[in-house]
Amino acid sequence: MLIRLSKNAFVRQYGDFTYILERIKNYDVVMKDAEVFMRWISRYPEEIDAIVKNIISVYAGADSNEICSDFIDFIGNLESNGVVVTGRTVEELARRDISFSYDVDNPKTMDTHRISPAERTMDEIPADLLASYFKENPTIFTLQIDITQACTERCIHCYIPEYTPTFLPLARIKKVIDELREQGGVTLSISGGECMLHPDFKEIVRYAREKDLIVGILSNLTLCDEAMVEFLRETECTVQVSLYSMNPETHDRITKHKGSFDKTKAAIEMLRKANVPCRISCPTMKPNYKDYLNVLAYARSLRMDAQTDFVIMGKMNCDTSNLACRLNLEETKSILEDIVFKSVPVNSEYFDPLKKDDMRSDEDWAKDKVCGACVDSVCLDATGQYYPCAAFGGIKLGDCYEHDLKWIWNKSPETLRIRSVTGECFKKCIHCKDRDYCSVCMCRNFNETGDMFTPAQHFCDVARLNHEVVDERFAKFAKRTSKNTDL
Ligand SMILES: C[S@@+](CC[C@H](N)C(=O)[O-])C[C@H]1O[C@@H](n2cnc3c(N)ncnc32)[C@H](O)[C@@H]1O
Ligand code: SF4
Ligand code: SF4
Numbered sequence: 279m280l281i282r283l284s285k286n287a288f289v290r291q292y293g294d295f296t297y298i299l300e301r302i303k304n305y306d307v308v309m310k311d312a313e314v315f316m317r318w319i320s321r322y323p324e325e326i327d328a329i330v331k332n333i334i335s336v337y338a339g340a341d342s343n344e345i346c347s348d349f350i351d352f353i354g355n356l357e358s359n360g361v362v363v364t365g366r367t368v369e370e371l372a373r374r375d376i377s378f379s380y381d382v383d384n385p386k387t388m389d390t391h392r393i394s395p396a397e398r399t400m401d402e403i404p405a406d407l408l409a410s411y412f413k414e415n416p417t418i419f420t421l422q423i424d425i426t427q428a429c430t431e432r433c434i435h436c437y438i439p440e441y442t443p444t445f446l447p448l449a450r451i452k453k454v455i456d457e458l459r460e461q462g463g464v465t466l467s468i469s470g471g472e473c474m475l476h477p478d479f480k481e482i483v484r485y486a487r488e489k490d491l492i493v494g495i496l497s498n499l500t501l502c503d504e505a506m507v508e509f510l511r512e513t514e515c516t517v518q519v520s521l522y523s524m525n526p527e528t529h530d531r532i533t534k535h536k537g538s539f540d541k542t543k544a545a546i547e548m549l550r551k552a553n554v555p556c557r558i559s560c561p562t563m564k565p566n567y568k569d570y571l572n573v574l575a576y577a578r579s580l581r582m583d584a585q586t587d588f589v590i591m592g593k594m595n596c597d598t599s600n601l602a603c604r605l606n607l608e609e610t611k612s613i614l615e616d617i618v619f620k621s622v623p624v625n626s627e628y629f630d631p632l633k634k635d636d637m638r639s640d641e642d643w644a645k646d647k648v649c650g651a652c653v654d655s656v657c658l659d660a661t662g663q664y665y666p667c668a669a670f671g672g673i674k675l676g677d678c679y680e681h682d683l684k685w686i687w688n689k690s691p692e693t694l695r696i697r698s699v700t701g702e703c704f705k706k707c708i709h710c711k712d713r714d715y716c717s718v719c720m721c722r723n724f725n726e727t728g729d730m731f732t733p734a735q736h737f738c739d740v741a742r743l744n745h746e747v748v749d750e751r752f753a754k755f756a757k758r759t760s761k762n763t764d765l
Pocket of ligand 1: 589
């Protein structure tokens with residue numbers, strides 16, 4: 279009997295911990311002391327008997343029947359979660375290796391731009407053990423590379439200050455990908471600008487896939503033709519695209535690119551037909567206020583994931599002129615009501631009303647990190663500068679022409695500074711009554727106020743509104759429950 283890893287399964291070893299991820303069934307797990315069982319399971323078919331012999335040779339002196347039966351249970355569990363395939367022939371393995379399909383009821387498509395084993399809390403492993411491992415050994419899981427600053431669009435809200443035709447050279451990108459893999463990275467997000475403008479876009483994707491990385495593409499899809507769709511299907515990429523409205527004029531007014539709606543929509547539908555996993559993001563601003571309702575309905579008709587988001591940040595160079603398109607508080611409140619009362623999906627978990635039962639004390643909050651910037655992820659821009667997270671380009675961690683990723687991650691003083699940030703640094707936030715209804719964020723603070731620990735009043739007002747709307751929902755719920763009890 280043969281066994282190999284499924285094409286959608288990815289395995290990384292971090293110290294004694296084995297991280298396994300399967301992205302069709304949206305399954306991931308961290309195991310302790312599973313390295314020997316996983317050691318001979320690769321992308322290439324291997325005889326199960328041969329693997330068992332190898333394992334027995336490692337545990338010399340142990341009961342070989344017990345090892346064999348443990349291993350069979352182990353791979354049975356992996357197979358039921360889609361991590362491995364077994365079969366008598368290579369063809370049978372290929373037949374049993376499932377691909378993503380919109381026509382099958384998949385669990386929600388995994389957001390491959392946000393993978394972080396450090397956040398797992400597994401039954402098998404005490405959560406604090408895993409947390410303390412990653413605390414002592416900060417591990418980079420996701421790298422975003424903005425391979426170019428050039429773009430086909432000029433979106434009114436965009437945080438990128440200028441769209442000069444700067445392209446990070448292929449050789450440098452390959453070197454960085456090698457370094458990411460050496461550091462145990464799982465995901466490469468390729469963004470821009472418009473990444474498909476890079477002359478070596480396909481070679482970059484191919485190389486990252488050869489290195490067994492999950493590749494996520496952030497694109498406006500205006501350059502995505504049939505050949506590109508076929509390429510993305512073959513290389514098993516996932517895609518995130520922005521669609522601002524179902525009204526072509528509104529979408530084009532935001533992108534300032536006539537005809538962009540038609541191109542983007544056509545590409546989304548081609549991706550759908552080719553079963554390339556795609557997620558639609560619909561940032562909401564003044565010109566497309568409430569259009570997310572139609573965009574979300576459209577996505578539903580395609581069985582595609584979609585979310586709105588109204589958190590518009592200032593530009594990376596602290597120019598706030600792009601915020602003129604941001605919703606005012608009255609408009610924002612109406613969206614919050616849709617999110618809280620009608621479960622409209624949103625690209626931020628802090629609007630989740632269930633969080634009401636999950637409040638942390640001020641002391642605990644002050645000790646914790648506020649996000650994954652420099653904790654599990656980092657970004658690289660087209661000029662070769664590393665920076666902490668998407669849109670936080672104002673803070674430079676180091677230059678990829680001078681330093682390798684290992685140095686950036688472990689030694690850069692700026693990386694260490696950002697990594698050491700905890701709630702305590704945000705003096706205004708520690709005792710704030712709206713804190714659990716807010717996404718405390720260094721980047722959006724920095725881009726708008728010039729100081730990463732000083733929040734802009736707008737975001738404080740939004741958090742207050744969010745708090746009010748959630749309280750209103752709970753008050754209504756409580757009233758309904760008490761009426762039912764009275765009956
Ligand atoms: C910078 S773009 C790069 C990828 C690609 N060009 C695109 O538009 O999807 C990535 C995402 O950031 C969003 N975005 C751009 N500027 C933003 C801002 N100021 N605040 C919040 N999101 C922003 C875009 O709408 C897009 O969804
Ligand atoms: S949001 Fe994306 S598509 Fe729009 S201008 Fe910025 S980089 Fe280009
Ligand atoms: S509402 Fe303002 S002060 Fe309160 S946590 Fe959010 S950013 Fe901080």
